Amino acid sequence: MRAIARDAVRARISEVAVDLFDEHGFDHVTVEQIAAAVGVSPRSVHRYFPAKEDTVIGDPAGWGEHVRDQLVARPSEEPVWEALLASYEALLATPGRNEEQGRKAMRVLGSTPALRARNLEKHLLWARMLTPVVAERLDGDHRDLRAETIVQASLACFDIALTAWAEDDAAESAVALLRRSFGALQPTA
Amino acid sequence: MRAIARDAVRARISEVAVDLFDEHGFDHVTVEQIAAAVGVSPRSVHRYFPAKEDTVIGDPAGWGEHVRDQLVARPSEEPVWEALLASYEALLATPGRNEEQGRKAMRVLGSTPALRARNLEKHLLWARMLTPVVAERLDGDHRDLRAETIVQASLACFDIALTAWAEDDAAESAVALLRRSFGALQPTA
DNA sequence: CCCATTCTGTCAGTCTCTGCCACTTGTGGC
DNA sequence: GCCACAAGTGGCAGAGACTGACAGAATGGG
Numbered sequence: 270m271r272a273i274a275r276d277a278v279r280a281r282i283s284e285v286a287v288d289l290f291d292e293h294g295f296d297h298v299t300v301e302q303i304a305a306a307v308g309v310s311p312r313s314v315h316r317y318f319p320a321k322e323d324t325v326i327g328d329p330a331g332w333g334e335h336v337r338d339q340l341v342a343r344p345s346e347e348p349v350w351e352a353l354l355a356s357y358e359a360l361l362a363t364p365g366r367n368e369e370q371g372r373k374a375m376r377v378l379g380s381t382p383a384l385r386a387r388n389l390e391k392h393l394l395w396a397r398m399l400t401p402v403v404a405e406r407l408d409g410d411h412r413d414l415r416a417e418t419i420v421q422a423s424l425a426c427f428d429i430a431l432t433a434w435a436e437d438d439a440a441e442s443a444v445a446l447l448r449r450s451f452g453a454l455q456p457t458a
Numbered sequence: 459m460r461a462i463a464r465d466a467v468r469a470r471i472s473e474v475a476v477d478l479f480d481e482h483g484f485d486h487v488t489v490e491q492i493a494a495a496v497g498v499s500p501r502s503v504h505r506y507f508p509a510k511e512d513t514v515i516g517d518p519a520g521w522g523e524h525v526r527d528q529l530v531a532r533p534s535e536e537p538v539w540e541a542l543l544a545s546y547e548a549l550l551a552t553p554g555r556n557e558e559q560g561r562k563a564m565r566v567l568g569s570t571p572a573l574r575a576r577n578l579e580k581h582l583l584w585a586r587m588l589t590p591v592v593a594e595r596l597d598g599d600h601r602d603l604r605a606e607t608i609v610q611a612s613l614a615c616f617d618i619a620l621t622a623w624a625e626d627d628a629a630e631s632a633v634a635l636l637r638r639s640f641g642a643l644q645p646t647a
Numbered sequence: 648c649c650c651a652t653t654c655t656g657t658c659a660g661t662c663t664c665t666g667c668c669a670c671t672t673g674t675g676g677c
Numbered sequence: 678g679c680c681a682c683a684a685g686t687g688g689c690a691g692a693g694a695c696t697g698a699c700a701g702a703a704t705g706g707g
Contacts, residue, residue: 309656312658316655389581418643425607450603453604455645456642456643460684499686500687501686505685508664509663
């Protein structure tokens, strides 16, 4: 009911903010300007997004759960590395992701230290969700440390692929870059 | 001459700040309190550290160069992954690193999102320094993407090892944890 | 139509961080 | 010893992000 309107407003703020950041640079745009452009009060912007950076990042937890659910659904005989790759691919294939808007957001995201940092925090959140699932698939000693290493490495691949995809002007698809990045590493048996 | 005094003051501020953060939590300590505890003005604290978080992180660029120099000094026939491991080990073995102070800093560092974020930014800086060096050691196609993947994965290993070292109460040395984390991954030939 | 819930705007306030200017303090030349 | 000169410091004012509190407006169900 009301949740629909809420999501719509949220998406609108995010869209306007990314456009402004793309044009003028992240730290040359104030929350007040974003609010004025959307037509709401600055206070409301902060109600939808706890921090200015979050207007670009979006909701990390939601997508993280998505990836985790994909991962637990993979067949247990599949090697971890391939299962992780498949889970990220499923995320990229999700509909409702505007191609051009996503690329612009990634470009803005890479342009400012504060944003890159907040984005990497998202990865830590994902890592906490994925590590237990990965640990279950491992044998041998020190499963926790190994699982965390593998998960963080996979997240690094994900990030590298998306960054490269946003910079290179559509030279290659995000999935292709993701596969290649994953191909550069291999967990030890 | 004067640089010595400068470094001393800098170290002193950092030490006091970490202690306060450890006791009261990062965001319950204001810059004003740090300044008062050290005996300088808040304005001066900001002269030494551009951001509050930097009192814990220290100077990333300096250590990053150190790692890079270690890496370029490794024999060229050595596999990249081992060369990277050795470079990080050399960093950990650097004297002048107070064991207990370092562990406390790492603990504080993991306790607050803002600090974790800033720490991850340090990794990006290191990555930009190390990637070209690693790329030179690779053969085949897509060296840049593969080099970046390998470097970021190694930084993840470094971070995981240090975090585990700070949490587990000296159960194992940082170097041992680092080796094990590195052991969980392998670049593909 | 009325009521309760939710949303929004306004206001006041804290904290980080930055420019600016005046003041003090060492440093080197004479 | 004295005097420019640079460097460091403190205080002040201000921008900007973010938070809590409260009052009015919109929306849903009865």
